[in-house]
Amino acid sequence: MRVAREMRSFRPDAVLVQGVHEATLVLLARRLARSLVEANHERQEREREAFVGVRQQLEAQPDRSVLILLGLDWHPGVIGTIATRVAAQTRKPTIVLSLRDAPPVTGSARSVEGYNILAVLEAGSNLLERCGGRYCA
Numbered sequence: 666m667r668v669a670r671e672m673r674s675f676r677p678d679a680v681l682v683q684g685v686h687e688a689t690l691v692l693l694a695r696r697l698a699r700s701l702v703e704a705n706h707e708r709q710e711r712e713r714e715a716f717v718g719v720r721q722q723l724e725a726q727p728d729r730s731v732l733i734l735l736g737l738d739w740h741p742g743v744i745g746t747i748a749t750r751v752a753a754q755t756r757k758p759t760i761v762l763s764l765r766d767a768p769p770v771t772g773s774a775r776s777v778e779g780y781n782i783l784a785v786l787e788a789g790s791n792l793l794e795r796c797g798g799r800y801c802a
Contacts, residue, residue: 711740715747723755731780732759739763745773758782769794 715736722734732751739747744761752759752775760782762772776782786793 708740708743712743712746715739715743719747719751723751730757731782731785732757734759734761736761736763736765738765741765741771744771745775748773748775751775752777758785 718736718739719734723732726732732755734747734751736744739761741763744763748759748761751757751761756777758774758776758780760772760774762770764770774782774786
């Protein structure tokens, strides 16, 4: 009974409340950081898995001036990264497509200096649901 009476009369001061609030924020920040690290590891694993197929497709089309890569199950969240890395490594315009959520087919394109891949995509826009970006994106 004595403890309950004392608890009723307890009035936390602002410093104590601020301390509890900050401790709660630290715990929340740690949980969020853990979630971000886990999500990043998952993304990296998806990229590694996709690059196995990318390498095979690159070997099959060494003489092409524009590369088109197709993944049956590539996560749409990594196809832009794949397109960027392949275009940078090969110095060739690159279009990466994923059938994972098809229809529609999801794609991402990256170009190189001197090649307007956006103009090429816009020329075929009647075949595309959506198209946009920048000249050398």
